[in-house]
Amino acid sequence: MGQRSTNLRPGLLQMDPMDFSQLFNSFYNNDTNKAEPIASLIEIFEKEGNSRVVAACDEDTPTFDASQWKAMSELTQSTILLKYRLTYPADALVNWCPELGTVLANDEVKDGFSERGGYPVERKKMRQWMMRITAYADRLTNNLEHLNWSESMKDMQTNWIGKSFGCELDFKVKDKNIALTCFTTRPDTIFGVTYMVLAPEHELIAELTSPEQRAEVEAYIQKAINRSERERMAEVKTVSGVFTGSYVTNPFTNEQVPLWVADYVLAGYGTGVVMAVPSSDDRDFRFATHFGLPVKRVIAGTERLENPTEIKHGNMINSGFITGLDSKEAVKATIEHAEKNGFGKSKVNYRLRDAVFSRQRYWGEPVPVYFTADGMPHLLPNDELPLELPPVDEYLPTASGEPPLARAKDWLYRHKYPYELTTMPGWAGSSWYFLRYMDAQNDQALVGEEAVKYWNSVDLYIGGTEHATGHLLYSRFWNMFLFDRGFVFHEEPFQKLVNQGMIQGRSNTVYKLKTENTFVSFGLIAQYDTIELYADVNMVYNDKLDIEAFKAWRSEYADAKFILEDGEYKCGFVVEKMSKSKYNTVTPDAMIEKYGADCLRMYEMFLGPIELSKPWNTHGIDGVAKFLRKLWALFYDNEGKLLMVNEKPRAEEYKVLHKTIRKVEQDIENLSFNTSVSEFMICVNALTQLKCHKKAILEELLVVLSPFAPHIAEELWQALGHEDSIALAPYPEFNAAFVEEDEFEYPIMINGKMRTKITFSLEKPSGEIEAETLENEVVQKWLEGKKPKKVIVVPRKIVNVVV
RNA sequence: GCCGAAGUGGCGGAAUUGGUAGACGCGCACGACUCAAAAUCGUGUUCUUUCGGGAGUGUGGGUUCGAUUCCCACCUUCGGUACCA
Numbered sequence: 001m002g003q004r005s006t007n008l009r010p011g012l013l014q015m016d017p018m019d020f021s022q023l024f025n026s027f028y029n030n031d032t033n034k035a036e037p038i039a040s041l042i043e044i045f046e047k048e049g050n051s052r053v054v055a056a057c058d059e060d061t062p063t064f065d066a067s068q069w070k071a072m073s074e075l076t077q078s079t080i081l082l083k084y085r086l087t088y089p090a091d092a093l094v095n096w097c098p099e100l101g102t103v104l105a106n107d108e109v110k111d112g113f114s115e116r117g118g119y120p121v122e123r124k125k126m127r128q129w130m131m132r133i134t135a136y137a138d139r140l141t142n143n144l145e146h147l148n149w150s151e152s153m154k155d156m157q158t159n160w161i162g163k164s165f166g167c168e169l170d171f172k173v174k175d176k177n178i179a180l181t182c183f184t185t186r187p188d189t190i191f192g193v194t195y196m197v198l199a200p201e202h203e204l205i206a207e208l209t210s211p212e213q214r215a216e217v218e219a220y221i222q223k224a225i226n227r228s229e230r231e232r233m234a235e236v237k238t239v240s241g242v243f244t245g246s247y248v249t250n251p252f253t254n255e256q257v258p259l260w261v262a263d264y265v266l267a268g269y270g271t272g273v274v275m276a277v278p279s280s281d282d283r284d285f286r287f288a289t290h291f292g293l294p295v296k297r298v299i300a301g302t303e304r305l306e307n308p309t310e311i312k313h314g315n316m317i318n319s320g321f322i323t324g325l326d327s328k329e330a331v332k333a334t335i336e337h338a339e340k341n342g343f344g345k346s347k348v349n350y351r352l353r354d355a356v357f358s359r360q361r362y363w364g365e366p367v368p369v370y371f372t373a374d375g376m377p378h379l380l381p382n383d384e385l386p387l388e389l390p391p392v393d394e395y396l397p398t399a400s401g402e403p404p405l406a407r408a409k410d411w412l413y414r415h416k417y418p419y420e421l422t423t424m425p426g427w428a429g430s431s432w433y434f435l436r437y438m439d440a441q442n443d444q445a446l447v448g449e450e451a452v453k454y455w456n457s458v459d460l461y462i463g464g465t466e467h468a469t470g471h472l473l474y475s476r477f478w479n480m481f482l483f484d485r486g487f488v489f490h491e492e493p494f495q496k497l498v499n500q501g502m503i504q505g506r507s508n509t510v511y512k513l514k515t516e517n518t519f520v521s522f523g524l525i526a527q528y529d530t531i532e533l534y535a536d537v538n539m540v541y542n543d544k545l546d547i548e549a550f551k552a553w554r555s556e557y558a559d560a561k562f563i564l565e566d567g568e569y570k571c572g573f574v575v576e577k578m579s580k581s582k583y584n585t586v587t588p589d590a591m592i593e594k595y596g597a598d599c600l601r602m603y604e605m606f607l608g609p610i611e612l613s614k615p616w617n618t619h620g621i622d623g624v625a626k627f628l629r630k631l632w633a634l635f636y637d638n639e640g641k642l643l644m645v646n647e648k649p650r651a652e653e654y655k656v657l658h659k660t661i662r663k664v665e666q667d668i669e670n671l672s673f674n675t676s677v678s679e680f681m682i683c684v685n686a687l688t689q690l691k692c693h694k695k696a697i698l699e700e701l702l703v704v705l706s707p708f709a710p711h712i713a714e715e716l717w718q719a720l721g722h723e724d725s726i727a728l729a730p731y732p733e734f735n736a737a738f739v740e741e742d743e744f745e746y747p748i749m750i751n752g753k754m755r756t757k758i759t760f761s762l763e764k765p766s767g768e769i770e771a772e773t774l775e776n777e778v779v780q781k782w783l784e785g786k787k788p789k790k791v792i793v794v795p796r797k798i799v800n801v802v803v
Numbered sequence: 804g805c806c807g808a809a810g811u812g813g814c815g816g817a818a819u820u821g822g823u824a825g826a827c828g829c830g831c832a833c834g835a836c837u838c839a840a841a842a843u844c845g846u847g848u849u850c851u852u853u854c855g856g857g858a859g860u861g862u863g864g865g866u867u868c869g870a871u872u873c874c875c876a877c878c879u880u881c882g883g884u885a886c887c888a
Contacts, residue, residue: 160883575881
């Protein structure tokens with residue numbers, strides 16, 4: 001889905017910056033619950049300021065009235081508008097690799113080292129364009145209800161957006177004029193707070209650290225800040241943290257509790273400050289136990305538990321004025337109390353964060369923005385779009401670490417103003433490409449009104465779950481925005497979604513010493529300190545690395561050294577999704593060359609249910625090839641002579657055909673293609689057995705088969721004498737009369753185990769079936785003269801005798 | 804860790820609403836055809852067995868006349884975890 005080689009299709013591309021401009025020129029009005037032009041927001045500001053505006057904006061947006069707005073400098077006004085725009089620049093933490101001079105994706109970083117080359121990576125703040133997707137958090141969640149998507153996919157998106165109700169509470173810092181605001185969903189446990197924790201990234205740490213603790217705190221932050229969020233979340237068992245030397249006051253009890261810094265608190269969620277209640281939160285409990293901090297039980301039933309977090313809800317104890325209330329009532333009561341006393345307010349929090357839109361790469365759509373001397377971003381006028389990627393001498397970052405576009409010579413708007421140097425991410429294009437497909441030649445708009453109204457939204461989207469929290473969320477956001485602004489007419493882009501499984505690959509890994517350009521063979525890695533890197537599977541045979549090919553692969557490996565075992569370098573392996581970034585891709589070209597496209601197509605369908613993931617493996621493809629040959633043999637003999645005859649089919653032959661028609665029809669409805677392929681095999685085997693070469697049968701079979709093996713079906717169709725394409729032939733109608741049975745072979749079970757089978761007419765009443773079953777020789781033997789306790793007869797299914 | 808999914812023969816998998824576990828295919832074994840091989844065709848193929856049977860759908864429990872299917876707990880693998888898209 002990546003739209004990478006962007007400058008190849010300028011017609012397609014130029015629409016994208018227009019989207020960007022629209023987002024820049026819009027804000028989200030929470031009153032009308034949709035995106036509106038920023039111009040109308042400015043009008044309101046001029047008339048009455050922003051005190052009555054309910055809109056999505058930055059947390060630190062000041063309140064002002066009309067006269068204050070008018071008195072502001074243009075720069076100040078622009079700065080305030082940026083706090084409302086749906087795309088805006090902000091500082092975001094990125095993975096910076098000084099050695100490579102580039103920013104890396106999280107999955108390009110392993111244990112703090114770059115996947116490529118194995119160089120150290122640090123986390124660094126950089127100016128990035130953001131998309132205010134959080135404005136849409138509620139609609140993105142609520143709309144899911146009406147979509148025909150799997151519940152698991154809806155769950156994933158709902159959890160990712162992560163709406164939670166709670167409150168913010170202010171804790172005053174002792175002897176300092178600072179209050180720390182924390183977000184909590186459990187204000188009911190406020191009387192159980194025994195310490196407070198800051199994220200290592202928190203801005204006020206330096207100010208809040210006592211001189212005695214400074215060295216320790218600084219050392220801790222240095223270490224913690226370079227760990228990835230994922231690592232910090234994953235390693236809950238390794239507790240770490242450090243005391244700041246400061247104390248804060250619990251506003252409910254006026255009790256002083258120590259203030260700590262710990263990396264289990266993430267800066268990106270809530271306020272980066274957590275009130276710790278070891279008696280009801282697992283992480284807090286582990287932390288408190290580890291550092292010997294007190295644990296105060298506040299929920300009835302936890303008093304005698306060694307681990308009080310086993311019970312998280314109940315009646316409050318030891319909790320001042322909320323003692324005796326249950327958790328739910330206590331939440332309400334504490335929020336009311338906090339609001340009345342001015343140290344807190346109820347708050348809805350989302351886990352979802354605004355999306356980083358900038359990439360420090362060359363191959364992406366340029367952001368249509370230039371900067372004036374005051375640092376303020378300005379949009380390029382529409383008639384000057386598209387902004388094209390400038391030529392550069394190398395597609396690499398500059399020596400000083402600026403993005404590749406900084407290499408462009410004299411690349412300035414009106415020869416004067418510098419352009420934005422980051423480019424757009426893959427999801428900028430993947431969010432709306434289906435709209436463009438509706439009207440690909442339109443050079444006036446992203447997509448014309450007539451085209452959107454004709455094609456509507458996507459009826460059926462087949463995509464993997466790996467897109468759950470990325471592409472499929474961005475795309476919905478983008479489409480919803482276009483809907484709000486009247487460019488499209490469906491709020492949701494994908495009505496029905498089916499998750500196909502992923503074809504996995506078998507990746508090969510090599511092990512580089514952390515400190516040297518030396519690679520250790522797989523069997524010896526326990527003796528060294530290594531990082532795991534990929535080797536391309538195409539230079540590995542039976543997990544043995546072709547060392548020369550590996551050295552030639554990348555310049556940084558050219559003079560690598562190798563520590564071998566038994567004279568060879570053995571690689572590790574891992575089964576995971578097939579992906580360019582994992583260097584485990586294989587092309588199906590050779591398979592198509594050998595077996596043909598129909599065979600490969602059917603084999604892929606035959607592999608298993610569409611929603612299952614599995615490693616790519618071509619062992620079974622011969623079976624499908626044989627099937628196609630058998631099919632061919634129904635039409636032609638060994639000498640290539642047509643066998644087809646015009647005789648009237650027998651009942652048996654119709655039965656075989658119509659069973660297949662019925663099964664495949666059902667299967668297509670359920671996207672169960674693997675069982676259709678089986679059914680075709682059964683059908684062809686049966687027709688071969690019957691020596692059936694009758695046109696009436698073969699013709700209909702071909703039509704049913706044609707979506708599965710289009711080329712061969714078309715060719716045989718022509719062989720039967722048709723001039724028109726098989727694609728135009730009407731689909732055969734299933735006729736139940738051909739497959740009806742008048743008897744059924746009942747499995748006879750004794751105590752739930754199948755012991756024999758008896759055939760009964762379908763008309764026979766259950767009573768007679770029961771009587772005849774009990775007379776049966778095999779049943780008699782198992783009864784051993786005893787009387788059965790119970791006999792269950794399920795028509796057309798089974799007979800079970802309970803002894 | 805958290806969120807989501809999946810575990811059935813040597814392998815990919817099948818099994819309408821809870822009703823014959825292993826369809827179909829790969830592989831393997833044996834046989835036919837052949838001077839021989841390939842191709843093709845045929846037979847067999849869950850394990851175990853004292854040949855009566857017994858066990859069996861990741862593990863341990865539960866509900867039921869009957870569980871791959873429903874419930875509870877756990878294990879393993881895969882996807883996502885915010886710059887792969």
